[in-house]
Every structure is written in C-alpha cells, then in structure tokens.
Amino acid sequence: xxxxxxxxxxxxxxxxxxxxxxxxxxxxxxxxxxxxxxxxxxxxxxxxxxxxxxxxxxxxxxxxxxxxxxxxxxxxxxxxxxxxxxxxxxxxxxxxxxxxxxxxxxxxxxxxxxxxxxxxxxxxxxxxxxxxxxxxxxxxxxxxxxxxxxxxxxxxxxxxxxxxxxxxxxxxxxxxxxxxxxxxxxxxxxxxxxxxxxxxxxxxxxxxxxxxxxxxxxxxxxxxxxxxxxxxxxxxxxxxxxxxxxxxxxxxxxxxxxxxxxxxxxxxxxxxxxxxxxxxxxxxxxxxxxxxxxxxxxxxxxxxxxxxxxxxxxxxxxxxxxxxxxxxxxxxxxxxxxxxxxxxxxxxxxxxxxxxxxxxxxxxxxxxxxxxxxxxxxxxxxxxxxxxxxxxxxxxxxxxxxxxxxxxxxxxxxxxxxxxxxxxxxxxx
Numbered sequence: 001x002x003x004x005x006x007x008x009x010x011x012x013x014x015x016x017x018x019x020x021x022x023x024x025x026x027x028x029x030x031x032x033x034x035x036x037x038x039x040x041x042x043x044x045x046x047x048x049x050x051x052x053x054x055x056x057x058x059x060x061x062x063x064x065x066x067x068x069x070x071x072x073x074x075x076x077x078x079x080x081x082x083x084x085x086x087x088x089x090x091x092x093x094x095x096x097x098x099x100x101x102x103x104x105x106x107x108x109x110x111x112x113x114x115x116x117x118x119x120x121x122x123x124x125x126x127x128x129x130x131x132x133x134x135x136x137x138x139x140x141x142x143x144x145x146x147x148x149x150x151x152x153x154x155x156x157x158x159x160x161x162x163x164x165x166x167x168x169x170x171x172x173x174x175x176x177x178x179x180x181x182x183x184x185x186x187x188x189x190x191x192x193x194x195x196x197x198x199x200x201x202x203x204x205x206x207x208x209x210x211x212x213x214x215x216x217x218x219x220x221x222x223x224x225x226x227x228x229x230x231x232x233x234x235x236x237x238x239x240x241x242x243x244x245x246x247x248x249x250x251x252x253x254x255x256x257x258x259x260x261x262x263x264x265x266x267x268x269x270x271x272x273x274x275x276x277x278x279x280x281x282x283x284x285x286x287x288x289x290x291x292x293x294x295x296x297x298x299x300x301x302x303x304x305x306x307x308x309x310x311x312x313x314x315x316x317x318x319x320x321x322x323x324x325x326x327x328x329x330x331x332x333x334x335x336x337x338x339x340x341x342x343x344x345x346x347x348x349x350x351x352x353x354x355x356x357x358x359x360x361x362x363x364x365x366x367x368x369x370x371x372x373x374x375x376x377x378x379x380x381x382x383x384x385x386x387x388x389x390x391x392x393x394x395x396x397x398x399x400x401x402x403x404x405x406x407x408x409x410x411x412x413x414x415x416x417x418x419x420x421x422x423x424x425x426x427x428x429x
Contacts, residue, residue, distance in 0.1 A: 020427055022052040023107040027085055027116040029056050029077065031064030031244055031278065031305065033330025034150040037209060038113055043073040044416045053105055055098065057083030062281035063244060064305040085116060098124035109423055111146040118147045119169055122177040144426040148182040149192060151327040151348065167196060174199035179426060182207045184328035185349030205422060209328055210415025211337060213407060219314035219338050226315035230301055236271045237389050240316040242331040245280030253322040255286065256378045258300050259293040269389050277312055279305040313338040318388050321345060324375060328353055333410050336369065336402035341395040343384050346372040369402045
C-alpha cells in the first residue's frame with residue numbers, strides 16, 4: 001500500500017513538481033448543500049498537493065448568504081459581483097473576469113458547480129485553453145474540466161424555450177469543454193445522460209455528497225432547544241421542511257399538506273405541528289398563502305433562516321421534502337445523520353438515497369430509509385405522513401437505518417477522497 005501511495009504521489013505531480021492548481025467556481029454561496037460542498041472541497045483537499053481558488057458570484061438580498069460558513073472553514077472566495085443566477089448582459093463581464101482569472105492562476109483543473117457557473121466557467125476555460133499562440137503548432141494550454149451537477153435545470157425551473165436553450169448549451173459544453181461530469185447518484189446520472197442526452201457515458205462519475213458528521217454528535221442533548229423556543233410539547237410530533245423558499249422546493253405543497261392534515265381530524269393521533277426552516281424570495285407569498293389556508297402559529301411556524309442545524313434537526317420528529325427537482329438533497333442527508341424519519345417526493349437522487357423501488361409510487365412507498373411519494377401528490381403525502389405519525393417504531397427503525405447508511409456512505413472524508421482520486425486520474429492522463 002505504501003508503495004502504491006508513493007507511486008500515486010509521483011504520478012499526480014507531473015505538473016512540474018508543484019502543487020496542482022484548481023479553480024473552483026459556483027454561482028453563489030447561498031443557503032444550501034452546494035455552498036457547503038464547495039467550501040469543504042476548497043478547505044479539505046491536501047494542502048501539500050492542491051492549491052484551490054474558489055470563485056463565486058454575489059448572493060442577492062432575498063437569499064441566505066453562507067459566506068459565514070466559508071469564513072468558519074478558512075476559505076476566502078473571490079467574488080464576481082456581476083455573476084448572478086439569472087441570464088443578464090452582466091454575464092459577459094463575468095465571463096471576461098473569469099477568463100482573466102484563469103490567465104493569472106494558470107489552473108491544471110477547472111471544476112465548476114451549478115448551472116450558471118458551469119456555463120460561464122467552461123466557456124471561459126475553453127477560451128483559456130485555445131486562445132494562445134501555441135495553438136497554431138498544436139499545443140493549446142493543458143487544463144482539465146470537471147462539472148458537478150448538484151441538481152439540474154432541465155425541468156421545473158423555467159419555461160419550455162428557456163429550458164431547451166439551457167439544455168442545448170449543456171450538450172455543447174459536455175462535448176467541447178468537459179472531461180468529467182460528476183453526479184450525486186445513479187438516478188441522477190440516468191436522468192441527465194439517458195433522459196436528457198447530455199454527455200457520453202464514459203464522462204460520468206458518481207460522487208455522492210459528504211457531510212461533517214461530527215457536528216451532529218450528541219444531538220439528543222439538544223432535543224428541546226428549538227422545541228422550547230417554539231413551545232412544542234414533549235408529546236407533539238414536529239414535522240419540518242428545511243431549505244430555500246424558492247419555486248423548485250415547492251413549499252406550496254407543504255402548506256397544502258398541513259392544511260389537509262388540519263382538516264382531516266385525526267383525533268386518535270398525537271398532535272402534529274409543522275415548521276418551515278429557511279428563507280427566500282417567496283417568504284411573503286407563502287406566509288400569505290398560509291393565512292388563507294387558516295394555518296395559524298399553533299399549526300405552522302416560519303422560523304426564517306437558521307445557522308444551527310445541530311439544534312433544529314434533533315428537535316424534529318419527521319423531516320419532509322416536497323421538491324419538484326433535486327440532485328441529492330443535503331437536508332435529507334443531514335436529517336438521516338440525525339436519525340430522523342424522512343418523507344419526500346420521489347425526485348432525482350432521493351430515490352437512491354432512501355432506497356426506493358420506484359420514482360412514481362401510486363400513493364406512497366415505505367422504502368428502507370424513508371417514505372417516498374410521487375411528486376405533486378398531497379393526498380399520498382398525507383397518507384405517508386399519517387403512517388409515520390402513528391407508528392413510532394417505524395420512525396425509529398427508519399431513523400436508525402438511515403443514520404448507519406449515512407455514516408458509511410456520506411462522510412466528508414469520503415467525499416474528499418473521491419475527489420482527490422478523480423483529480424489524480426485526470427492529471428495522470
């Protein structure tokens with residue numbers, strides 16, 4: 001083993017006996033799994049082998065800003081103010097700034113994350129590779145391209161024409177400016193490659209998310225901190241959803257579920273309370289809709305943005321997800337790490353994460369590690385939720401199996417090992 005490691009170290013750094021330089025780009029460090037992911041990769045890869053520069057756009061006021069998380073991990077990203085989520089003429093400025101950054105940094109690998117950064121970063125990288133006098137003698141700059149799909153924008157984000165435009169760009173970039181396409185699960189690979197016909201089979205690698213499991217140690221000791229704050233009784237069941245208040249997360253369905261539950265009159269079951277943890281541009285609209293559904297604070301609470309997952313996960317009995325489209329949601333992984341029972345729409349990598357048999361259950365499916373429901377099925381969601389509420393043993397079993405699964409497959413250390421191995425593969429070729 002030692003000889004193999006020495007050989008790997010010798011091979012990887014054929015980059016002239018220096019550290020391999022990585023430029024990592026993400027659209028913005030807003031609240032969510034991708035921000036944590038890029039910060040962990042930037043901070044966690046071996047400092048004696050890799051030098052990483054993290055580039056990101058600005059976070060709009062309507063979204064939670066996770067710059068604090070980067071600072072906590074010793075990461076100081078380079079901010080390109082013009083780079084935002086939506087298409088804009090400012091994108092040309094962002095493109096030029098990224099290109100200039102590449103000329104300065106001279107990276108060995110350009111690794112992009114999320115759709116906007118993936119487009120601008122790879123276009124700038126393509127220009128960086130080929131716009132050099134040495135191209136005339138067949139020697140363009142040597143650089144490798146990696147793109148990670150945390151989710152995708154091929155459905156449930158935009159209208160038909162805009163979606164087709166983005167899909168066409170992805171297909172072109174996969175062909176011209178990508179060496180590896182990283183996905184978070186097999187289900188996501190099938191969807192992106194086989195259904196939407198992006199990239200070649202050999203370009204794809206499955207690299208699941210990783211999390212810092214140590215943050216959630218001894219969660220039971222923090223069980224009552226949020227519950228006391230929200231005045232939740234010991235015997236009440238608290239159902240929570242965590243995430244940005246944005247269209248693709250489909251919080252409207254969560255409100256409909258809470259309303260149906262309230263009207264169902266399950267008098268023989270424990271009292272159920274609902275909580276929405278997160279913030280975003282839909283906050284005011286969702287609060288107004290909750291009022292129209294007569295969901296008072298005794299039934300539903302909006303907490304806003306919180307930066308204490310080690311506190312709010314232990315307080316929950318059930319974690320819900322209602323998304324229309326997902327890669328592999330970090331919120332579910334963190335919930336599972338806390339031994340929480342989860343119920344989710346069967347979208348994207350959720351199917352693999354929970355071990356479900358189908359992406360379209362007729363009502364709901366009790367999978368090995370959670371309950372799945374077909375997308376946009378409030379009646380089925382309520383039925384699955386009722387099963388979890390009335391069966392404490394099932395909740396405990398699902399939570400126990402989930403925690404063990406996450407410990408084995410979703411540690412931050414495993415993520416760093418997988419990405420380092422991928423970079424070695426690219427640099428050695």
